[in-house]
Amino acid sequence: xxxxxxxxxxxxxxxxxxxxxxxxxxxxxxxxxxxxxxxxxxxxxxxxxxxxxxxxxxxxxxxxxxxxxxxxxxxxxxxxxxxxxxxxxxxxxxxxxxxxxxxxxxxxxxxxxxxxxxxxxxxxxxxxxxxxxxxxxxxxxxxxxxxxxxxxxxxxxxxxxxxxxxxxxxxxxxxxxxxxxxxxxxxxxxxxxxxxxxxxxxxxxxxxxxxxxxxxxxxxxxxxxxxxxxxxxxxxxxxxxxxxxxxxxxxxxxxxxxxxxxxxxxxxxxxxxxxxxxxxxxxxxxxxxxxxxxxxxxxxxxxxxxxxxxxxxxxxxxxxxxxxxxxxxxxxxxxxxxxxxxxxxxxxxxxxxxxxxxxxxx
Amino acid sequence: xxxxxxxxxxxxxxxxxxxxxxxxxxxxxxxxxxxxxxxxxxxxxxxxxxxxxxxxxxxxxxxxxxxxxxxxxxxxxxxxxxxxxxxxxxxxxxxxxxxxxxxxxxxxxxxxxxxxxxxxxxxxxxxxxxxxxxxxxxxxxxxxxxx
Numbered sequence: 001x002x003x004x005x006x007x008x009x010x011x012x013x014x015x016x017x018x019x020x021x022x023x024x025x026x027x028x029x030x031x032x033x034x035x036x037x038x039x040x041x042x043x044x045x046x047x048x049x050x051x052x053x054x055x056x057x058x059x060x061x062x063x064x065x066x067x068x069x070x071x072x073x074x075x076x077x078x079x080x081x082x083x084x085x086x087x088x089x090x091x092x093x094x095x096x097x098x099x100x101x102x103x104x105x106x107x108x109x110x111x112x113x114x115x116x117x118x119x120x121x122x123x124x125x126x127x128x129x130x131x132x133x134x135x136x137x138x139x140x141x142x143x144x145x146x147x148x149x150x151x152x153x154x155x156x157x158x159x160x161x162x163x164x165x166x167x168x169x170x171x172x173x174x175x176x177x178x179x180x181x182x183x184x185x186x187x188x189x190x191x192x193x194x195x196x197x198x199x200x201x202x203x204x205x206x207x208x209x210x211x212x213x214x215x216x217x218x219x220x221x222x223x224x225x226x227x228x229x230x231x232x233x234x235x236x237x238x239x240x241x242x243x244x245x246x247x248x249x250x251x252x253x254x255x256x257x258x259x260x261x262x263x264x265x266x267x268x269x270x271x272x273x274x275x276x277x278x279x280x281x282x283x284x285x286x287x288x289x290x291x292x293x294x295x296x297x298x299x300x301x302x303x304x305x306x307x308x309x310x311x312x313x314x315x316x317x318x319x320x321x322x323x324x325x326x327x328x329x330x331x332x333x334x335x336x337x338x339x340x341x342x343x344x345x346x347x348x349x350x351x352x353x354x355x356x357x358x359x360x361x362x
Numbered sequence: 363x364x365x366x367x368x369x370x371x372x373x374x375x376x377x378x379x380x381x382x383x384x385x386x387x388x389x390x391x392x393x394x395x396x397x398x399x400x401x402x403x404x405x406x407x408x409x410x411x412x413x414x415x416x417x418x419x420x421x422x423x424x425x426x427x428x429x430x431x432x433x434x435x436x437x438x439x440x441x442x443x444x445x446x447x448x449x450x451x452x453x454x455x456x457x458x459x460x461x462x463x464x465x466x467x468x469x470x471x472x473x474x475x476x477x478x479x480x481x482x483x484x485x486x487x488x489x490x491x492x493x494x495x496x497x498x499x500x501x502x503x504x505x506x507x508x509x
Binding site: 069132146 | 374375376377378379380381382383384385386388389392393394405406408418419421423424427431453454456457458459460477478480
């Protein structure tokens with residue numbers, strides 16, 4: 001073993017769309033220690049609840065992260081609704097879940113592309129992003145936005161999806177599914193992909209549990225934890241929901257779990273579209289959260305469980321808003337998975353936890 | 363040196379953006395909008411890049427990184443501020459950890475506002491950046507002749 005050397009990784013790095021800095025301590029070609037450094041994207045937006053009222057803050061909450069934007073607006077709205085004891089109409093719950101699951105499809109396709117790019121499979125990157133554009137077109141048709149939808153509000157949703165649009169969503173998703181199955185089969189069976197992913201970045205079930213890993217990262221280590229299985233809102237009306245897990249705990253398992261989750265989300269949207277109840281899409285929300293009232297909420301983001309906490313103080317501004325995002329949990333597991341790996345596999349391991357730095361730092 | 367404008371290479375750095383603009387920058391270069399048909403290529407190396415696409419505002423932690431990337435780029439170079447956060451700080455302008463738009467750190471040539479900035483607008487901004495690139499390289503050539 002040679003002398004230990006520190007190799008800086010990031011914040012500007014071709015494989016990372018976002019700034020994350022890692023000090024990789026390497027001996028020869030093996031990574032022996034990893035020291036993450038964050039703070040490049042910190043804005044301090046939780047403090048903005050002091051200057052924005054609870055209706056305005058939803059636009060800030062949505063911009064915690066541009067990839068999981070819908071999820072954050074749903075999570076925030078649900079928290080404030082339970083803080084104020086508001087019941088939203090069933091149709092609004094369904095619409096929220098449909099948009100949220102569509103963003104899971106777009107987020108996972110985006111991630112699959114980036115992961116393919118991380119091991120040099122650039123044509124696969126382009127194919128995944130080509131499919132993703134069709135999901136974004138659905139967003140644009142139903143909400144007007146491509147990534148920031150601004151469609152959820154406290155008390156319901158702003159826009160309705162009518163029957164014609166719903167039929168279009170279902171038919172577009174069917175089309176995506178055909179193309180996607182080809183991509184998925186390539187990713188899961190191709191030898192060159194397997195060479196880079198099988199056995200790389202192993203995280204055991206015990207470690208995943210001890211480090212409180214969440215989302216596909218935990219499920220790939222055979223930890224069947226998915227907030228959607230609690231059956232909250234429209235998820236409760238699904239005939240059957242089983243978290244997708246894998247037992248291997250390596251990069252290949254993480255790719256596999258996310259690949260299958262895309263198909264699962266498509267099925268969820270189709271099932272909810274068929275069951276869609278009629279009725280209002282919003283209720284009027286008046287007044288302010290009571291002084292000292294508290295509420296918390298969890299939501300399954302594309303990257304895992306996201307926790308929201310809010311406390312009122314009797315005014316329209318919240319006293320405190322706290323969000324714990326999935327990547328801030330998963331960074332701990334990432335440093336464990338990185339230890340002992342080859343320097344060439346660092347890209348792949350970082351990518352397979354699907355880091356979302358702007359969620360983490362807010 | 364006008365050939366740079368035939369095929370401008372871009373480098374992308376995420377200041378403190380929410381990812382919304384970052385994924386739109388990448389989407390601009392992917393099928394659908396296909397910026398590559400204009401010869402726009404994404405590179406990770408500042409020394410190879412002609413156009414610097416910055417998303418998000420600057421803060422104490424990343425202002426040094428933004429300056430470093432800009433300094434490493436060779437002349438002529440153009441900076442495009444992508445998205446309203448990069449232009450002025452946007453919705454986060456009064457956050458305690460936000461200094462302001464990218465122009466607080468480095469000179470910006472083209473502003474492309476939007477939240478998130480749309481790929482059509484980014485293509486437009488890159489085309490405007492290419493015109494600036496031509497101007498700058500002509501000025502550089504004139505200065506060399508004069509010297």
